[in-house]
Amino acid sequence: MIFSKYLFFILSFIAIYAALKVLISKKPMHSVLYLTLTFFAIGGHYILLNAQFLAVVHIIVYAGAIMVLFIYTVMLLNLNIQGEFPKSRLAKFASAIAGGILLFTLIAVFRSYDLKVLADPSLNQIGLVKNLGKILFQDYYLPFELSSILFLAAMVGAVMLGKKDIY
Amino acid sequence: MKAIIALSILAVLNMFFGVRKMKKVLLPLIFIGLIITMILNISDWGKSVHYFNEMFIADNFSIAFSSVLILIGILIFMFANIYYKGVERPLEDIYALILFAIIGGIVMASFGNLILFFVGLETLSISFYVLAGSKKFDIASNEAAMKYFLTGSFATGFLLFGIALVYGVSGSFNLEAINTYILGCNGNVPMIFIAGMLLIFIGMSFKIAAVPFHFWSPDVYTGSPTLITAFMTTAGKVASIAAFYRLITIAFISLHSELTTTLTVIAVLTIIVGNLSAVYQDNLKRMFAYSGVAQSGYLLMALIVLGPKSAGILLFFVLSYVIATITAFAVLMLIREERGTFFIPAFRGLAKNNPVEAFAMAIAMMSLAGIPPLAGFMAKYNLFVLTAEGGYTWLVVVAVIGSMISIYFYFKPILASYFSEGEPQHKIESSVNFKINILVLSILMILLGFLPQVIINLL
């Protein structure tokens, strides 16, 4: 559909623009909000791929929970007054060159490969809850369960760091 | 698989008893649990079971490395009550995090799918990030945790991007399927795949602290609590190198000949930079961090020449490194407790008053340096022979030079404790248990030096 093609470009533009703005913005609060915008744009991409569940979970988790915590942190830290960490000009120069080389390589690499559609998402309906659930609980059952250990570790760690004991 | 389940139950039980403030139960419970886990783990030996749709592969390699990880757990918990002497709290959360990290390590040693690999890596890393900052009112510890977290998550980003690229091209997360894809390309692998693979390598190099990506390791290892440093240097390195080996030997084996250049450059740089930087360190903990970097270089050598025995040699190297490092750190912990410093002068006159500790430290350092009859020597010898047979004589020469440099800094504490002038410092009180523990470890190092084939022929 021609319509979704335009939508793809619009969403991509928003995503990249907002991601750049995250870096460029002087105020941390604006950066955080642009990051939220990026997440929304990516959520839109998921919907274009017919992965509605993923899109909604993406918005709940990132835009709803994580970004709110980010905003909290930025509010509490009050980063508005003093700007950035001092960086030497050499470090800036070196990192710009290193990042530029990485960008250049990746662009070249992507250009050299003719990307083809592995599977049409609107036909195989993989993004719908039912199919996603089946795959998650059959093929990827072990990583799914093991991620609970990952989260438990993170939670225990957070509680531990929050306590006031020396160890 | 059984080991993971047993360890998870153990961790939860441990936290349960911790919440009930039953401090006395915790360590015995953990020991029993770890020993049961070890038995369960070894009970799968030789069966090569594939669990859950090729997700988890319990072949001999993974069982051996899982056993080393569980052994690390046992050794660390052996010295836990010395490090945490006088702490009122049951410390169940720190113990649980150590157990979670071991689970992550076991997953990293036995994955058959990149998704599971990533979950294992994250479990290990997140536990490490928190453990590094577990001494909450120490600024160095906070700094270590923050640095480790920031740089580590950045490296994880590279790794994940690499996995995404590899998946995007090959259409599968399964290691065997990726290899099949490479074979199907008939030597014309798309650049995008190579880029993804290199990004994965960058992530892995960061995790084992290989040279261009080693900058985090000195600060993190120096700042973390000593017991945790001992755990991180050993468990992190073992799990990461096992994962690296699996990736290279299963998924990217068909591209191995093209990878060797990259790996060789990294290995050479790692050995030289690690050893040379360690020479200038007076703080023993920092010195261990750099020597750990150098050891990663040796470990990478095992990935360059893949022979039938390279897995066995890798296992032996890792085992000798683990035992020596933990012994050294145990003595270091004791000395830090009494003398309040990690610097070389703290060792002055140690041999006169504490012969057992001085002996164990000397054995451990000599093993790490690679002095003949000990385990470390046999490990390095076998590794160098393997590499030389593969035609990389110049790499062996570099490695030998590196080892010779390392003798200088590994001998500093030995010289200080045996041959130092001046007034010997007061005696350090240590329990009989501790003495027996480090003596057994020292004897193990000597024994392994005489019987390397037992371990090497396992795999």
Added chain:
Amino acid sequence: MGFNIYDFTGMTHNMHVSFMEHMSPLMTTIVEWTIIGVCYLLFIALFGLFLVYAERKVCAMFQQRMGPMRVGYWGLLQTIADFIKLLMKELITPKGVDKFLYNLAPFIIMIATFMAMAVLPFAKGLQTLDFDIGVFYVTAVSSIGVIGILIAGWSSNNKYSLIGAMRSGAQILSYELSVSLSLVTMIILAGSMQLSVIVEGQRDAWFIFKGHVPALIAFVIFLIAGTAETNRGPFDLAEAESELTAGFHTEYSGIKFAFFFLAEYINMFIVAAMAVTVFLGGWMPLHFGSLESFNHVMDFIPPLVWFFLKVGGVIFLIMWFKWTFPRLRVDQILTLEWKYLLPINLVNILLMSLVVLTKFHL
């Protein structure tokens, strides 16, 4: 264009077909979207005004007063007069605020509210979007509102606003868990997240009856958490007048204030509508298993009436909470959520799974 009060599917279909006959597909889409948008706008404005009036009357009832009586018969025009007053007021932008964010915040909140409205099924065939994941969608877009509140509080450059926004953020974030989990409980029973399927599944009995005790517990938790998520009393400490003047919208005036005000009431409507759709049968009439004649009589009442009757009942309940319970403290609110509602909810999900597994609900 046959108009059927019991089933709107035919009507909307006929409209679509006749539009397609006269216009290009693109034009049709645009016209349909415009019609839908206008309908929602009108509905939100009118229903919001009605809810404000209802709240004042309910409040008066609980406090043994008459409430607004002067403007119009029984004060019916009072809220309209208020609304006109708000429209006429000057829009003040205080000094030192982040202008862009300050002006953006009310719109974000309104957008979140609008988006949530899109999936609500008012009657058979009267639903704009029938997502595969309708229930989840509502929780997702309602979480966008938090960002609006936080921006409003932060950009106002006022300590009351900031504290109010922080409180409300913490509260909404926490209670969203309970809302989602109690909805998940019902999703297990319904076997689908599609709202039309959920409503259709309650043809013979509403889920609150079908699901036995777990459904009842989930309903109670949903009501509590839903009330908290809309920042209404007794959970209205984000805008506690006695300590924070007006919380996150202290600095807003005129129509921007009206947006916040309206959004609060429409959010209450959305919570009530979700409760009705998921627990109380949506637009389905009240049916009892074997009472044939009773069921038949109930079928005569149109679905739209059923829907709004139930929603009105739930809204009345929520207003009742506000005017009878004293306001909670911050720590009490968080304790209630994390130490009581969440564990109960998790156990409840287990119970519901057991009920569904043993086919006890049929």
